[in-house]
Amino acid sequence: MKELYKDKFTSVDDIQQLFEGAKYICSEQIATCVYIAHNLQKPIMVEGPAGVGKTELAKTTAQILDVPLVRLQCYEGLDESKALYEWKYAKQLLYTQLLKDKLSELLEGATGLEQSMERIHSHDDLFFSETFLEPRPLYKALHEELGCVLLIDEVDKSDPEFEAFLLEVLSEFQVSIPELGTIKAKIKPLVFLTSNNSREMSDALKRRCLHLYVPYPDEKLETRILSSRVPELSETLRKEVVSFVQQVRELDLKKVPSISETIDWAKTLLLLHSEQLEPAMVKQTLNVLLKFETDIDAMGDHLRTFINKAHKRSGH
């Protein structure tokens, strides 16, 4: 990865600018982390609340490096056969049936069991070759000719067994397939693991990764993100939206709105041709921002004060 893309990601500033060009506004910490990960070929464990752009970070990195993004979505019960590879059993069976005649041809003239075995051995491992291998995301990632960005999404949802399996992949970038031997990455991929912290990951896994925590953005950063993602939004409304959302985050809510919700809301307001935040409009579109009935109810009393404050912030 590093050798192939030496000219990219030369400094932390460079990364920040490249990401900004790809419409991903990242903090210095994120840029530093990507810089180190790229140069030292270490995986990054990205943590943080849902919707702050963890997955987006991996996507953007792939886009900038111009390499494919291989994504492995983790869930409970995910195992090797779904993550790494699987044999095409049906094909194997079919081929053995089809080749039955050929086999007898092959064995023709052989006397004794030993000789027959030897003949078969000379055509060894035909059925356990890559033709019969169904590659899954991890295998694909190791096999990409030009490297790739491997995104292991929501790794906290996977089982401890799978986590242990990941250790070999992440530290050596190789996997062992009993029938084929050890397979090494052609080009070491840049790995992102995302986690919502629904389960504490093991220390062994954490140790192998750089740890990046992406929090909710502050007002300044969020305004920048919004201006890059929804550039059509007027300056005043942008400030109002950001100020409003920042205030909402202070409340004790079941699901605090994150950046993706802010962007969705801004797009909604744009669609409805709002010039500035108005109580009626906000009330109607609040369901874009808040995802629980109880949260929307809890907002009720604060709505007006928040809007007033937002107006003040934007200078209206």
Added chain:
Amino acid sequence: MQQTLEDFYKVIRAAGINVSPSDTIETSRSVALVGYTNRNILKNAFQVSLAKSETEQDLVGECFDQFFSFDTFSAANDPHSDNTASGSDGINDKQETKSEQNETPQAESELAKMLLEGDTASLATEMKKAAREVGLTDIWFFTQKSLYAQKIMQKMGLRDLQNDIAAMGKGDCPSSIAQAGELRNAKEYLSESVKDFVEQQLSMYGRNATRNLREDHLKSSKLSNIEQRDFHVMHDLVRKMAKRLSTQYSKKKKQDKRGQLDFRKTLRSNVAYDGVMFETYWKTKYIDKPRLLVMCDISGSVQAYARFLLLFLHSLNDVMQRIDSYVFTGNLIPVKDIFEKYPVEQAIDKIMADHGMGGSDYGTTLLDLDDQCMDDIDNKTTVLILGDARNNFLAPRTEVMQTLHLRAKRVIWLNPEPATFWNAGDSEMYKYKPYCHMAKTCNTLDHLERMLDDLLKAATSGT
């Protein structure tokens, strides 16, 4: 720089973050990569490489700010520095004129010169050097403060300085005496600064040691002897313990022995047998979680322990899903709701106030258990009883224990009293004991942890 990095890792370790040797190697590589030019980037590099969680990230940031602030000496000296500087300037002039005559003794040691010149930068460097030589990074406890300060002063050349002062004070040249006085003041500043420095270092390096010592002590002292003010420390300890136990044991998947055939897996594992399915695998999996029923005695006789047992119960409630908690004196009272509704201290206070005190009656409690919960107890349930079995000479109702023993997977009795007291007075422990799979003394946190470790291991291993 290597030394500085190593010192920094020491600080990080002292802050309670686990830093393994491979971590330090990787971090050093990261740091070498980003360089030292930008303070913020350097800090970020440390944060992403050393921290393993959000809180640790903040901690590393904090340590970074504390460790890489280089102005300790000058700051400590600041109020006086003008004074010293101007004073020493004057003295220096005099010194030069005097030295030509070479009659009176003068400051000869390096330290004295530096002090007189008010050269705070080299003083700070000297101090750091001395600190490293005496191994200040190994400081652990506040009692070592003055020892280390003294050592550093010695290393910096305190003896020579004192000799100088004495020599200059002896003569009768007024300027020399004035200079001696000046030096004496400067020595005071120096010693203050060194003490400040040591204190600051202690707060970095010793942070964890004191806490560890206290936690160790708390773990092994009797629950009844632990004081109220240590309650929150205990709470953290117990929580940590309960959390560890539950993550270790709570989620265990087991393959079901019936249901839909996992064709792929079965085929794959039976390829060796020419496709004849000797070994079968099934799709359905179930999560095997230990189910726990805990009864905690909160009567007068176990009053001293009750708070901590409840604390433990609360923590278990937090981390385990399938747990039923009850307290009792004379009757069985479910407390799961209270634990869920209130924060720990309030919950415990409420339980103690509402249901606490009074003599215990194990017989009635067991009858209650028989009445209310026996239907829920099956061969997957572990029953845990925390109490001293002091029944106030009431009917022990051992027959309920017998049913319990038959129905439940395991019955465990944890008694805060040592086994020698079990048959003394109104204790019925010997009557209950035959019906317990395990009955043990448990009066320290260490006991508790070991017991629960056993308990959960047995509960999940399916024995």
